[in-house]
Amino acid sequence: MADITVDARGLQCPMPVIKTAQAIGKIDSGQTLEVIATDRGALSDIPAWAKDMGHALKEEFQADEEYHFVIQKS
């Protein structure tokens, strides 16, 4: 279970990335954040953002047309 969850369901590009960036500012290094999105762009945008920002993408899965990403803050 992640420390916080970002519910970006229904939001379109660029909002899932922006909401994720805002949320990661609220957790400490080592803590995790789960993003749930429905925007197809998020499938590549969220992993790209995490990689570029140096955060680890711990988990990525799809369930019921929803994309889940678990990111650990660096």
Add this chain to the structure above:
Amino acid sequence: MTVHELDTGPEEAPAAEAQPEKEKMVIIAASGDLDKAWPVMILATTGAAYGMDVTIFFTFWGLSILKKPDAGITGDDWRQRMMSAFSKGSPNKLTLSKLNFGGLGAKFMKDLADEKNVASVQELLELSKTLGVKLWPCGMTMDLMGLEEDDLIDGLDSPAGAGSAISLMKEASISLFI
């Protein structure tokens, strides 16, 4: 300057260097078309989400994005007044570069965006301020088009010129002209 101030200078310098400087992104927004203003605001807010120091430099018709909805007819010269009458500006009045059909196309695009939950230019503009994006109106084009600071929305940086834009772009890792 006192001797004391001179002495503290070198001690403060390393502390300032300890904070790594943020990468910079600059966008020159030169168009008042809805279909160009949108990507400007999407990329600017995303750049901020990437932890970048983002500046948008609004020039020529790009200034339309920053106009207050009630700016009305602006300028003293009849040519400025005529241009402002036909190009009202503010995010909700921007038109499409193609298939605008007297505003119908722009309305269709905005309605579709609304239905699909795509953030509007207005929303992204507000968000960009929250994220610390710097919004620079171009001083020369403001003068050319008869726009005063009062005609533009609040929360902008002081009007700047091409020199400031070049100076920023020289250091920026991403520079875009849209």
